[in-house]
Amino acid sequence: EDQVTQSPEALRLQEGESSSLNCSYTVSGLRGLFWYRQDPGKGPEFLFTLYSAGEEKEKERLKATLTKKESFLHITAPKPEDSATYLCAVLENNNDMRFGAGTRLTVKP
Amino acid sequence: SQTIHQWPATLVQPVGSPLSLECTVEGTSNPNLYWYRQAAGRGLQLLFYSVGIGQISSEVPQNLSASRPQDRQFILSSKKLLLSDSGFYLCAWRTGNNSPLHFGNGTRLTVT
Numbered sequence: 001e002d003q004v005t006q007s008p009e010a011l012r013l014q015e016g017e018s019s020s021l022n023c024s025y026t027v028s029g030l031r032g033l034f035w036y037r038q039d040p041g042k043g044p045e046f047l048f049t050l051y052s053a054g055e056e057k058e059k060e061r062l063k064a065t066l067t068k069k070e071s072f073l074h075i076t077a078p079k080p081e082d083s084a085t086y087l088c089a090v091l092e093n094n095n096d097m098r099f100g101a102g103t104r105l106t107v108k109p
Numbered sequence: 110s111q112t113i114h115q116w117p118a119t120l121v122q123p124v125g126s127p128l129s130l131e132c133t134v135e136g137t138s139n140p141n142l143y144w145y146r147q148a149a150g151r152g153l154q155l156l157f158y159s160v161g162i163g164q165i166s167s168e169v170p171q172n173l174s175a176s177r178p179q180d181r182q183f184i185l186s187s188k189k190l191l192l193s194d195s196g197f198y199l200c201a202w203r204t205g206n207n208s209p210l211h212f213g214n215g216t217r218l219t220v221t
Binding site: 009042049091 | 115210217
């Protein structure tokens with residue numbers, strides 16, 4: 001069965017403590033992988049699109065990478081304002097967009 | 110630039126009452142429009158999508174329906190709400206087959 005799995009479910013970091021979030025997928029064909037940030041009570045905010053293995057995208061303290069089976073969202077020297085839930089989504093060849101359940105990130109000052 | 114408006118932000122409705130949630134997109138033409146429901150700790154569930162006026166595809170059988178009366182307007186409705194309809198409803202749009210979805214700020218629906 002096609003699925004998208006994010007790990008860990010929750011992550012608590014100290015300010016400045018770098019880490020990575022994982023998004024692994026088993027789908028019939030990948031047309032794109034998307035990362036989103038979601039604050040409580042808000043809709044997801046688009047961060048990155050990755051289309052092929054080996055591709056990388058960066059924005060401020062965030063860097064997204066993609067392999068044939070998974071994607072990582074690396075957070076370098078996080079700040080409290082980076083606290084949010086991070087979602088990944090996979091766009092399959094059949095045009096279905098499949099979302100993971102998210103990683104809830106908390107950054108303590 | 111494109112913006113998406115979704116309202117209301119929160120809604121409390123009794124069981125058996127009707128529902129109408131609205132979503133409009135500005136700054137783009139002929140977008141693909143989507144309604145999702147998000148349950149706590151779970152991924153987003155696609156409810157309906159539309160590629161054009163009057164064209165609605167349903168992903169899951171349920172108590173809800175959707176309509177697209179205008180190019181940039183998408184409406185989620187129900188004739189009689191159930192307790193299980195409670196949740197966080199998100200409207201989204203995109204253009205192009207490989208482009209990302211862009212979401213509104215959602216409606217928190219509580220059915221009592």
